[in-house]
Amino acid sequence: MGKRRKPSPPSRARMAVLTTAVAGGAVLAAGTAHAEPAPNLASVKEQVDKLNEEAEQSIERYNGFQAKQTKLQSDANQLQEKVARGQEAMNEVRTRLGAVAADQYRTNGIDPSVQLMLDSDPAGYLEKAAVQNQVSDSQTAMLKQAQNEQRKLDQDRAEATRTLAELDSVGKQLLEEKKQVQGKLAQAQTMLNKLSAEDRAKINAQESAAKQAAAAKQATEADRASRGAQRPDLNVPAPPASGRAATVIAFAQAQLGKPYGWSKTGPDSFDCSGLTGAAYRAANVKLSRISQDQWNDGPHVDRADLQPGDLVFFYDDIHHVGIYIGDGKMIHAPRTGKNIEVLPISVMPYKGAVRPA
Template identity: 40%
Template sequence: MAAHRRTRKRTSGTARTVLTVALAGAAAATGFDGPALADPRRTPEQVRADVARLYREAEAATEQYNGAKEKAEAARHRLRGLQDETARRRARLNEAREALGSVAAAQYRGGGLDPALRLALSEDPDGYLRGAALAERVGSLQNARVGQVRTQLGEIERLRGAARVETESLTSRRAELERHRKTITGKLNAARRLLSGLPAERRDTGQASRPSGNAGDGPAAPVTARAPGPRAAEAVAYAYGKIGSPYVWGATGPDAFDCSGLVQAAYRSAGVSLPRTTYGQIDAGRRVARSELLPGDLVFFYSGISHVGIYVGDGRMIHAPNPSAPVRLASLDEMPFAGATRVS
């Protein structure tokens, strides 16, 4: 009996060991924070590299979220328009039905004698013939109104079908939004957990050589003077005025921004409407080479075109980096350059 108890104790200890190893392996397998948290020997530079990767992945998901949100809003707008048009068609259908009902009631009240017999019995044949011609015209009007009702019914059915399509599209976009939202929040939460293990002064995930940039770095006037046009100059001035604003994914201002939100807001202030996403913005103007950049040009980074900033000259841009840093001046060299666009 004692031997049996000893065997159970050893088995329990083995199970705990296996469980501990399994949990450690699961932590190491997770794509968010496993490696950094499981291995205490990782250097701050390695942790920061993981955080930077998570931020890049979150930003790519943010642009997908922004695109899905833009499409959802367009679907919502189209659905609202279809609903309004359906209501107008219904009002016209009701009017046509009322008119048709009035004609039918009048014919019913007029009786059903054979026209030839009514002509023979009439004390005023000429008057009856005039009335018969009017009745024929009324019949033609009735046929026209029946046609109107049929047309209205067909249009309403077509609108209902279009509204069903838009409703399905909107439902799909909302599900897509939720998927991207979960991806973004998961990666950002993982990045925050990793950063919390570093000293405060080591939590900026950018390169050490990056210009920190703030509103006191100098006036925007010398830069805007070199812009290719007044709209670009206004966009640059707006961006300078937002240095120090926090990064918030999905935000388009006026007090917080993500990267494409800052660009969109800057050009909106200049009267230019840009797409919401980086991969839409890169096609919103004329492509320019890096050697031809002028203040106000949009500069894009990474192979997936997942980040954008506003060029301000001297190899620098203003951009919204990630949640660990506010809107700031930065070197173009801190990220892999993917292309540039000049907005006219």
């Protein structure tokens, strides 16, 4: 039998090819195992829109807590000053009582009635002194004053304590709402960051197309109205703005292009109710801080009777507001990441309108 020949070792070139193929397969397998599926564009847009709407609701609640905190802090400061004045008045009465006691001590010793007057309970003194018939008219008047001062002081202290406790509670609610806002905005941004630049551009294009479609719809309604068709529920064309309304709209127009800033009231950025409030302040009219309260800042107006300068509100919980400028359009501060813009009022779920008094 012939000798069996040993197989020759693979050449260096062949080893290189095999190594590359194995490594490539491993990388491919690893990449396949860890690759995340591409996010669905429509689903992402829907979720981001929902998060932004929830964030705006939280922003209006945050604004409400902030306004309440400011008022409570002012009330607490006034009450603390009132308590300090009351304590001074009480100290003055007690000083006078002490002077009477000192005078009697220097002569014949402290009279039992005066000892009662120095009791920490003025009301109790009056009751005891009346029984013993040991009190003069002047002493009675002094003790009644002490009793009144003590009662007012106790009431003011109790009210100050309640106000400070409420202030602390509102401060905690404010911080919690701020966390809610930041969390929702961060979650929305994280979802957008997972999209490609192309998909983000598509979302922006969809929003722009929706605005154009709404504007076109209103233009069609206006054209039908001009041809004698049934008048739509929009005041088209609207009368020109004048007086206070002109001032409000001029202010709002000057803010176009500025960024939305949550809980901001200007001058560099605004949220929705911050913009409407600032515009009306320019016309010397004070509005409430949040949209839900601005809903009650004047008589309600039918949609068919809208006039430039009216406030227009959206969603069932009234968490968004804009300024009507005529022709079915408004100026509003939309949401984080957007700028103040002109938008047809039909783009969002319309709730109603108010003409501030």
